[in-house]
Amino acid sequence: MVKLLPGGRPRVRTGVPQPPPPPPSGRPTDDAARRLPVATSRWRPSAAGAAARLAVLTVILGSVLAAPLLLPAPLVLIAAKAVVFMLAALSMNVLMGYAGQVSLGHGAFVAVGAFASGYVLTIMQLPWAAAAVAAMSLGGLAAAVLGAVALRVRGLYLALVTLAYDLFVTFTVLNVRALTGGGAGQPAPRPAFATDDLAYVYLGLVIVALVWVFDWRLTASKAGRAIQALRDDERVAASWGIHVTRYKLLAFVISGTVAGLAGAYFAGIEQIVATADFGFTLSLTIVLMTVVGGLGSRPGVVQGAIVFAALPTLLETAHEQLAWWPRWLGSLWEPFVGALLLVLVLVFYPGGIAQQQAPLLRWLGWQRLHAPEHVALGGGGGGPGARP
């Protein structure tokens, strides 16, 4: 099925014969509805509309770029943490949002990336770029191995395998002293051109932008559509000639690679990685931020990551500065609030933040503010039950 994402319009290729999208359940199945994707793809905003969209996009981009400058100096590293979370959430989104595979062991991929980076930087004394590449390859490799098993199992079993893998990595692999430096941790210096906190944050933003563009081009490509097709129904996807195992493995590898990159960036924040930084709560937090952000939506999951990165500091600040704030509600409550957010989102807004912002995201994505009524074009939240 050609699923639309907020960033992309449907592409109709003339050369490749495409099966007609099956009618959305409960919708009229007449010819008009079937032709609709073509009709929407011809719609263009007026000049004023285009200018307005461009202006809003510029403002958003500008405020993101200015945000690290506006933060007080001790809090700049929160932006760096947000970068790690954004990368992890984008990585999880490929797996959970696009391919529909749940992973409860994503923290392990981040850990593998972080320690690979530390090892290459400290033991092998190679430059930062080499460490990042090593982290990405090892993350991708770990995901490929796990994915190869995951091809045999589905849904709940996959969740179990990834969870057991997460525990195996955090309890066993990370405690191998030769690889990780044991409890003391492994030093992981920042690259020479970004030793300053602020510079490091901007390096992170550049990395996020690169991953974003990669993800955007992925969803617009044949491979991206194939991955999303197997989320909706593996058997239907197979009947359209999509190689289910191959594309599922591809989704795993892409996800693991990005998670490894997140780990490499994480290693540079404190310039040391220790085993205690990782645990299965990290893996669950990555799931939480992706679901709260909105499965399948880039802007959604990135905002979810920012929320979860800022939550401890927000609670702490509110606790210290606001007179009316309950005295007991300190930063210790952060994981509780995060988990509560997840449960509330799942119960009330399964599409997460992206579902809330659907019209806005659609508008920014060069489309109409409101999708034509009789067609179910996804505006963000492609998660289960995102649309009524």
Place this chain on the structure above:
Amino acid sequence: MARRPRWILRWLRGLLRGRAGAVAATAAALLVVAVLVRSGVNLVSTVSIGVQFGSVYALIALGVALVYTSTGVLNFAQGEFGTVPAFLAYVIMVGGVGDLGDIGAVPDPSRLWWASLMAVAAGALLGVLVNVAVVQRLGALSPVTALVATAGVALMLIQLEIIVFESQARNFPRYIGGEAFTVAGSAVEWHTLLVLAALAVTATLLAVLFRTRTGTALLATSQEPFAAQLHGVSVSAMSTLAWGTAGALGAVGGLLAGGVFEQVFPAMVTRDYLIPAFTGAVLGGITSMVGAVVGGLLLGLLVSSANSLNLALGLNIPGPPQVIVLAALLVVLLVRPHGLLGRAV
């Protein structure tokens, strides 16, 4: 299902006819025992500890399998159905919420039985509450959404425990301390026997439950809720029953798990027992109650064998339980995804 556990007979018959699965399983078991004996491991204590762990795994796995068979939800909060009641029992035993900051407080063992009763009731209540407040309200109930939601519930409960009790282990008594008897010079603890007995009693009660009208209705609901409703079964009552029973089972598991190391700490059951219990349930066949018991016990034996072997051979592998759990899970899923005793789906 708990109907005629003839699996031992089936296994023996398979062995006689030379069926690959039964032969391989027997060979693997003999190999493990041989390796254990050769490397000078104390077999009695390994088995005793294995049974202690395995019975707790099996109790948790029973709750997991019960909820999974009847409502199709893999309940990640099952571990916290154990830890929260164990903490409640602790609070009752130290005499109220007055001085919870006292980390070294010694619970009063004379109140243990009464506290346990309250804890099991609280566990059942917690199970029903989670079902009504969260699981039933999930808009689109895909199994994965439900798993993530229950994981969220587990995280919330864990954090509440950390807020109230800090990340510190608290003392927790055993029901019966000391050693029951010695075999070949190695002591077998009373706690091992008690945990095993608790498992046997619970499993029997469950087996009886599934033979009553209510149990049949529960099974019918799990197979086809709509048809069950047409026959006058209240689907919501059945899901309340399943979750309540699972909560009570979790509480029993949590109380006994507290006795294993004579302490409770936040996320105790989730961290140390839940994943092996899940794996045990998968190993035995997640749709089978007998499978949950067999799988849990088997995994307990595997974990304690791995621990003793690691010590005896001086391998110094960190976290042998985690290695063996992942390995067992992978082998089962690759070789026999529906588990030892489960139905093929």
